[in-house]
Structures are given as structure tokens and as C-alpha cells.
Amino acid sequence: MTTSSAVSAAEAIAIRPGEPLVGTVRVDGSKNAALPLLAAAAALSRLVHLSNVPQCQDVRTMLALLRQCGYGIARSTTNPEEVVIQPISAASEPPELADAASIRASYYLVPALLASCGQARLPWPGGCPVGERGMDLHFRVYEAFGDQVLLDSVGYHVHRAAGRTRAVEITLPFRSRGASVAAILRAVVEGCPLTLIQPNASPEVAEILAFLRGAGWDTYGDENVVSLVPPGGGEAGSLAWEVPGDKVEAVTLACAVAVTRGCAVIKGVHAADVQPAMEAFAWLGIPAHAGADTVTVQAIDTQLTGQPLRAIASLSPGGLDADFEPSLMVLALGTPGVHLFGDAINPGRHGNLIPQLARLGAAIEQLSATHCRFSGPQRLVGTRVTANDIRSGSALIVAGLTAAGVTTVKGLAQLRRGHANLPRKLRQLGADITVDVA
Template identity: 85%
Template sequence: MTRSSAVSAAEVIAIRPGEPLVGAVRVDGSKNAALPLLAAAAAMGRLTHLGNVPQCQDVRTMLGLLQQCGYSIARSVTNPEEVVIQPVSGARTPPELPDAARIRASYYLVPALLAACGQARLPWPGGCPVGERGMDLHFRVYEAFGDRVLLDSDGYQVRRAVTRTRAKEITLPFRSRGATVAAVLRAVIDHCWLTLLQPNLSPEVIEILAFLREAGWEARGDGDTIILAPPFDSEDGSLTWEVPGDKVEAVTLACAVAVSRGCASIKGVRAMDVLPVVEAFAWLGIPAHAGAETVTVQAIDTQLTGQPLRAIASLSPGGLDADFEPSLMALALGMPGVHLFADAINPGRHGNLIPQLARLGAVIEQLSATQCRFSGPQRLVGARVTANDIRSGSTLIVAGLTAEGVTTVTGMTQLRRGYANLPNKLRQLGADITEDAA
């Protein structure tokens, strides 16, 4: 096999409609939770055993970047989902990290670099082309701690303040997940008290707070405030923690089961993390239940309500995660009603996804760059489409399960950035998905 054909085989999959999806499958650890947890473990400066770490490409990239920063990273030989992070010993020169431009979450590296090197030099975030990843709020957080921020066309530099901050109160103008994690981890490396007003309290941030409590910190958050207080005594023992199950993969699989009118259990995900989607299923008339670690979808012989779905991505506590919105769109295309979708958090995502769905025959009215509506049910027909970002790729696979004929999805490199092997999980449930060379 030539190099070009090997790349092609890995880049293209074919989906054919078939029988309803049935059975049980377990999700991987969450990429969105693993990335900040890895950064938190590094910033903590203690030996950390982190379990259930997914093997998707973005996490692999983050582990490689932490190694370049001087952290010792090892995966267990017997369990590749277990990662051991060893703290940096001694002062280090800040490394050049061009690979950080490959992922959007590279900004989580800043506190780890400040702890290890006293300064961070990073290229502008890359990853999914779903709109600019604004860094201004991150910089305001670091400047509030007295750090110096320098910008140029290639990236940015943050230099740690000489004087350690003892206590800090910061108010965020909006509920940014990245800026919330930046503020929390910046407080960790200074071992200081923090009051953070109007934080993001997504499950990923709540997980960081729980990890800090395991490390001896007081860390609590409600709808309006996060409060941190360091341990009274210096802690130096090792830490053990588990990355939670991937809620986005669980929702994607649930939508796939629902569009196929199947019945399946999706294991390894917490009920509270997927509650907005379970409620959306109930609104549409699709029976679904979220237990302690399992989501069950029973879409066989359902009586649909015909009620229109409003899927509006939100940063508010309990709101719809923006990464849930695309898969719900694929589901709603087959549901009766006039449905409204909006994602102002990732303003480029609709531009990536809607033209590809149109190739399958979907008729979607774009009200703006971030809002659209459409009537269902619609008839989709297989075609060649492209995954332009992680979640668009998984959505096209879900849509292909209902399209007549063969749907060919290219650009699978994007999908593998966020999922270790989503097609294989769908095959476990009976989906007709194969790798193609063209």
C-alpha cells in the first residue's frame, strides 16, 4: 500500500442505512474534561495518576506538549487509559511549542508553564475552525494576578508576576469556560485565595473543583461564584483521579440510536451531564432515561409529539452545551415540526455543517451566521460530505444513518481529534459503517 492510499483509507468512511441500532456500548473518557484536568494536574505540582484518559488526538497532543514543558508523562502498559503526570523538578527555560497551534485548548497550558518556567510562550490557538477563540478575557485574568502579557502576530507570552498573589477577586463579564479554568489554575500555582464572580460552571469546571478538593483545597461553586482556599499545610502526596465519561460522545450515540429508531444503553456517562438532551428527547416524544452511569434510549415504535425543538447553545448553568447542538440537529431533521437551532458560542460551526447537510438533501434556512430553522421530517439522500470540525463530523455520521444510499464522509482527521473511535462504537450497535479508500 502506498502512503497516499494509506492516508486516504484512514480519511474516509462510508455509512449505509440499516436496521435499528440496538445493544450497549461504553463511552470513552471526556476530551473536554481531560484537557483541563491534565493542565490542573501539572499546575498542582504533585504526582498524579489520572484514569480514563481518552486516546483521541487532541489529548495525545496535550500530553506531548506537557512533556515538552518538562513534565514526565507515562501511560500505563497494562491500561493505556491511565496516565501518570510527574511534576517538573527545577527551573526550566520556556520551550517553543509550535504543536500547540494544533488544538484550541492549548491555552490551558499557560498555568502549567508559569509553574514550571515562570513564563509561557504559545502560538494562537488552532483546532476546529468554528470561529475565533478570543483570548482577551484570559489575558485580563493573568493581568489581574500581576502577570505581564505580550502579544504579536505569531502568538502571545505571559510572564509570571514576581510577587505572589495572596488573595484575589475577579469578575468575568461572561461565563467563559477557558477564562474560568485559567483563573482557578492561576490561583493554584500562587496557592492563593480566589473569589471568582460570574464563572462558567459547566461539568468540566465542576470536575476541576472536585479535583482540587481531593488535593486538599476548599473549592466550591454556585450559580454566581467560585470560592477557592488553599490547604493550611503544604500537601505533597500523590493524587488519583478519574476523567468522567464523554457526555458529547454519549449524546452523539443517543442521537444515532434515536434516528435509527433503535433501543440501546450508553454506559459510562453521568446523568447530570446529559440532562438537557434527555429533556429534549422527551419533548420530541422519544423515551430516554439517564441513570447514575447509563443513558437508555428506547426509540422503537415511539409516538412523536410533533412539538418543535428549540436547541439554543448556552453558557448558563444547566444550559445546552454547544457541542450537543449539532447531533440534535441531525436528529431533528427526521422529527415533525419547525425547529430552531442557535450556537453563538461557536459562530463558525453552522457554516461548516449546514452546507454539508444540504449535500444530503437537507433544506435548512439560515436566519443568521449562528441561527437556523427547518421543517421536519426531511428525506436525506447519501452523498459525499466533509467533516470540517469534530462535532460536524460526528453529526454527518448520524445523518448518514438515515440517508438513502451511501453517505461518504471525508476529513476523518477532524473526528479523531475528539473521538478515539466513534465509528467502531456505532458498529458495536449494528451500524453499517466501513472504511473506504476513496
């Protein structure tokens, strides 16, 4: 039998349909929450203990970048998901961070670099190839603090404003998560009050605000405004915080259970974080419930509603997270109705996923680069497909659980950027996933 470690190291895996998935599994910490929390820990300039830190590649890269910036990074010898971030003891020259080009979240490092070096020099960020996601709004945030931003063909250079900044008020033209976090962390570095109007209201931004409250900041956030007031005087001690569970991994696993008509409990995720996906399950007629720390899917002998699902990714408060959309699309392919899906937040993702699903036999009408429509249920047939980004890769694995024959998914380096070992979790639930030996 192929071991889990062999599956985790594979560059391609083979998936065969089998029995319904059943059992209990726990999600990793959230990559999307861990990356800004690591940057927030650095921006605080104090000792921070983070637990439940995922071991996916993007987080490993961020930790390596923090080391290059001069921060002390220590993993627990008994639990690699526990990380200690030690502040830089003295100002230094800005480091050359060539590896920052490999992840999107490298822009979260700017505030910490401004604190330690007075300037930040970074290459243009990389990450999943899901279309243009510009940084103009990030630069407007730094300019609101008086910083100077210089751009060139290889990256950008931010110089910290001279003198102390007073209270800052910023109105975002749209609810950018990256720009919201940039504004919050820049205020932390400056030690000044911030009013941020029309912020991103995602769980990841709420987590940063809760983290800062734990550090003594007076924070408030709702769908209209985020406000921060720095703590008063006094010595700042160490801070301990736990990274929340990965809501995207939880929804992906829930979709995998549902497409196989199984029954499982998925632990370690906040109910509110997955509520938009649970509403999609209910609309399709698939029993799923999010409790305080669990998602329960009971899809055995399900009576599907036949109602068409409209799943449009949105930055609005309570909207559907774009990272939920690919796995929900695969789930809807197996349910009756004419379904509409859209993701204008990541305009290249459909181009990554839909042609791969077509290789499996899916008939999906592309209404535009970001919107598509299809009728279900559809029958998929296994073949070789490629994971072109993290979320498309996980969706293709879910599709392989119901496709007739063998589905081989290659390009797993993309998947491991966001999930330390998603195939292993699916194997825990009974999925037939092995290393591809073809």
C-alpha cells in the same frame, strides 16, 4: 469484513442505512474534561495518576506538549487510558511549543508554565474552525494576578508577577469556560485564595473543583461564584483521579440510536451532564433516560410529539451545551415540527455543518450565521460530505445512518481529534460503517 482497526485508520468512511441500532456501548473519557485536568495536574506540581484518559488526538497532543515542558508522562503498559503526570523537578527556560498551535486547549498550559519557568510563550491556539473565540478574557485573568501579557502576530507571552499574590477577586463579563479554568489554575500555581464571580458552571469546571478538593483545596462553586482556599501545610502526596465519561459522545450515540428508531444502553456518563439533551429528546417524544451511569434510549415504535424543538446553545447554568447541538439538529431533521437551532458560542459551526447537510438533501433556512430553522421530517439521500470540525463530523455520521444509499464522510482527522473511534462504537451497535474504497 472491514475490521474496526481499519475503520479507525480510514480517512473516509462509507455509511449505509440498515437495521435499528441496538445493544450496549461505553463512552470514552471526555476530551473536554481531560484537557483541563491534565493542565491542573501539571499546575499542582505533584504526582497525579489519571485514569479513563481518552486516546483522541487532542489529548495525545496535550500529553506531548507536557513532555516538551519537562513533565514526566507515563502511560500504563496494560491500560493506555491510565496516565501518570510527574512534576518538573527544577525550573527551566520556557520551551518552544510549535505544536500548541494545533489545539485550542493549549492555553490551559499557561499556569503550569508560569510555575515552572516564570513565563509562558505560546502560539495562538488552533482547534476546530468554528469562528472567532478570542482570548482577551484569559489575558485579563492573568493581569488580575499581576502578570504581564505581551502579544505579537504569532502568539502571546505571559510573564509571572514578581512576589507572592494575595487573594484575588475576578468578575467575568460572561461565563467563559476557558477563562474560568485559567483563573482557577492560576490561583493554584500562586497558592492564593480566589473568588470568581459569574463563572462558567459547566460539568468540566465542576470537575476541576472536585479534583482540587481531592488535592486538599477548599473549593466551592455554584452559578454565581467559585471560591478557592489553598490547603494548609503538610507534605502533599500523590493524587489519583478518573476522567469523567464523554457527555458529547454519549449524546451523539443516543442521537444515532434515536434516528434509527433503535434501543440501546450507553454506559459511562453522568446523568446530570447530559440532562439538557435528554430534555430535548423528551420534547420530541423520544423515550430516553439518564441514570447514574447510563443513558437508555428506547426509540422503537416511538410516537413523536410533533412539537417544534428550540435548541439554542447557552453558557447559562443548565443550558444546552453547544457540542450537543449538531447531532440534535440531525435528530430533529427526522421529526415533525418547525425547529429552531442556534449556536452563537461557535459562530462558524453552522457554516461548517449546514452546507454539508444540504448536500444530503436537507432544506435548512439560515436566519443568520448562528441561527437556522427547518421543518421536519425530511428525507436525506447519501452522497460525499466532509467533516469540517469534530462535532459536525459526528453529526454527519449520524445523518448517514438514515440517508438513502451510501453516505461517504471524509475529513476524519477532524473527528479523531475529539473521538478515538466513534465509528467503531456505532458498529458495536450494528451500524453499517466501512472504509470508503472509492
